[in-house]
Amino acid sequence: MAKATTLCSYKLICHCLFFSFAVLTRAAPEDALITQLPGFSANFPSNHYSGYVNIDQSHGKNLFYYFVESEGNPSEDPVVLWLNGGPGCSSFDGFIYEHGPFNFEEAKMKGGLPQMHLNPYSWSKVSNIIYLDSPVGVGLSYSKTPSDYSIGDLQTALDTHAFLLKWFELYPEFLPNPLFIAGESYAGIYVPTLSYEVVKGIDAGTQPVLNFKGYLVGNGVTDDEFDGNALVPFAHGMGLISDELYEEVKTECKGNFYIPVSDVCERKLDKVDENLQYLNIYNILEPCYHSPYAAENTDIKIRLPSSFQKLGETDRPLGVRKRMFGRAWPLRAPVRDGIVPTWPQLLNGETVPCTNDEVATTWLNDAAVRKAIHAEEETVIGNWELCTDRIYYDHDAGSMITYHKNLTSRGYRALIFSGDHDMCVPYTGSEAWTRSLGYKIVDEWRPWMFNGQVAGYLQGYENNLTFLTIKGSGHTVPEYKPQEALEFYSKFLAGKTI
Structure with a gap:
């Protein structure tokens, strides 16, 4: 009897191990694979996927994502969720104008589509990256329930956390990869509030368990x-x-x-x-x-x-x-x-x-492009706009300083970076609030270098918090300083000294 029980337990363990292995090695959904893009004629340097994740069946809440696998080692490189701000601005902003896999140039003929070339400084060189239109109602994301367009910080964080959980169910092979959350401008609110929800989910044992490691905020609204x-x-x-x-x-x-x-x-x-x-x-x-x-x-x-x-x-x-x-x-x-x-x-x-925003508007409102990226037609969800007036947004999360204290005190890594010629969210504010946390300085204010030149300055604090400036950059750092942005991004993800 004892032997039979042992054998049964062994078979059960083997079955569980086999099931876990099968789930983790399952391929990404084929119906989300992008095979071609109007305006680009060469081969993709890595797999691209896009589509909708329904986070609320009863309301019909559909969040749109574009996922670019790493051009390096996608099975091990970090997964980064990218969020643009606004509120109300599409993350295709980051995809098209900042650190996406392509550089776009205006159409040579009137009425034509923008031409695309590979971006040598794409953040997909070193990471898997998800561009998400959030909250619902922004960009290509939509809901069948109009009241969902009245939303605030706290609900946006809950919705985006729900998106991540469902996304990793669709792409379970990426669950072991380190997860980082990144964004700029009003995403200075989105990133820490979402990170907090992710950590709460991890503490509660929410499945699937996300391998969250830290976050990045560029020229972000904070306090x-x-x-x-x-x-x-x-x-x-x-x-x-x-x-x-x-x-x-x-x-x-x-x-x-x-x-x-x-x-x-x-x-x-x-x-x-x-x-x-x-x-x-x-x-x-x-x-x-x-x-x-x-x-x-x-x-x-x-x-x-x-x-x-x-x-x-x-x-x-x-x-x-x-x-x-x-x-x-x-x-x-x-x-x-x-x-x-x-x-x-x-x-x-x-x-x-x-x-x-002519290039992005032309490209994303083209019917062939919409079809290629598995987005709904204009007749269903309307025009794509860089920043929409469709949503009614409430800043209901208060100051982000308590969120940053909570996350960094638990050891999650944080990079607060700032283009030093941005007058929208000036570096002087970001420098002041990071200093206000009262953490011990472990890397005293110093220049950081790129190609033998000073690229900016940084100050490192205990609890894995770093404040960094980018010399000569504006609000959207990867747009103005793409090489330097890829440099500090790569080093931060790898846990190396910048």
Whole structure:
């Protein structure tokens, strides 16, 4: 009897081991495989997959992803989830304009499709990467229940966690790989809130168990006080306002630069704005793109929603930039608790000055492209837009500092990187809040190098937290400094010193 029990147990163990091995080595879903892309005629350097993951059958919530396998060793390289910000901006922003597998160039003929070439600095060189349109209603993601488009930080984190769990059920062979979560701009909210949900799931034994290792945030929204007080010191340090004005603002505003404490403070801050209003807010070194369909006058007045109006002021000129990636206007209105308008809502649906998303818009609204990437047709979900006004978004998670403390104190690795010429979320704020955590400095402020040149500066803290700047870069670091971005990204994922 004992032998029979032992044999039975042995068979059961063998069956379980065989089943686990079979699940982990199952191929990715063939119906998600992309075999060709309009505008690209060569062979893909790795497998590409895309499609929808339904995270709520009863509501019909469908999140769209584009998955690029690593060009290195996909079975061992990390899996990275990439999120663009907004809120309301598609992660095809990152795919097309930043670190995706292709470089896109405008069509040579009117009405034609953009031409695509391999990107030598794609982040898929060293990682598997998932580009996700989130929350539902953004990009190619949609729901059959309109009320789902009213959403906030906390529900977005829950939905994206649900997506990850279902995605790994579809691609279980990647479960053993290290998982990282990355994003920029308003994804400074998405990334830590999602990371927190993932860690809670791991603690609770939620299946499948994700091999989460850490996260990356680029020029990310974090905390209204730190973000709100970042602009004036940045502007002074960059030589955009005079010493005299800087000292006057400091004196009159008592160090609070985003909620005026007096009428005199308010007038001084208005002078700061006057000095900055015609700069490219996302990269002060870059010129402005002017759409041929846009008005000639760049001093465009916009009507601010009541939650962003200052006492006695409802109109203000819009800051300029090359392209638009997230809510960054007004200059002195950090993201606070409550409704956060998307760019189209903020501008009443008008074209954003200095914005050029023509390549992405043309490509993703082409019927052949939609078919190739397994996306729904325009007749079903409408046009793809870089940033949508379809969602109604509530910032309900508060400051991210408590999230960062929770995650880093548990040993999860965090890289907070910042293009040092971004005026949207200036590096001065990110540097200040990382320092505010009170962690011991283990790698004192120093330059980091690339190709024998200073590429930026970093400061390393205990608990695996690193703050890093990228010299000469704007808001979207991989767009402006693709080689340097791949360098620090590769080193961080590999756990090597940058």
